[in-house]
Amino acid sequence: MAQPRLIVFDMDGTLIDSGAIIAEHMATTFLEHGLAAPTREQSNTVIGLTLDIAMRRLAGCDEPTALALAETYRRHYRAMLAKGDRHEPLYAGAVDALIRLRGMETSLLGIATGKALHGVSRILDLHGLTDHFVTVQTPDHNPSKPHPGMMLRACAETAIDPSRAVMIGDTTFDMELGVAAGAKTIGVTWGYHGRALLEEAGAHIIIDDYADLDAAIEEVLG
């Protein structure tokens, strides 16, 4: 029988298309603090990092300011959710891919994300995906990407060696995390960093469509 393998997904820009909503709340937050609103492109560069680190990078500010920005951002995000009229859509093909992969006896699925656990739970619930994942890694109990901690913990929880694991993500942070953990990496171009940056960050394979994911996993893990 084939050896088990661990397939770990990033969320923002990989499973869910959250870029527009994130950019909107970034802009509102920065304006409230008297700062110039970041553009969508600028916002995209930090998606995937833990929120306070994303704020520090985006605003070029000190830690107390970053924490205050993060708090304001969370307030705006919560207000949107409380209204209940908007949510982050899944990318086309994501659900089918998850169902296919979960159905393979030797494949375990996980998540490694910069999103807080309550946000991850809400989104998985919303899309009926909670049961697909056996390990969920968030900044609540891990260092921010690109530190390899999330992948190493996912491997430890599932008793799978990192050499039998793959990180699937849209940003350089995901590729760096995977490489540093000794895992394989698959970059996806439908998210926020693009092919050139993913290549530079050490992606083993890059795909443009969910339809190509199974073959890519076979290629890196067998």
Ligand SMILES: [Mg+2]
């Ligand atoms: Mg991402």
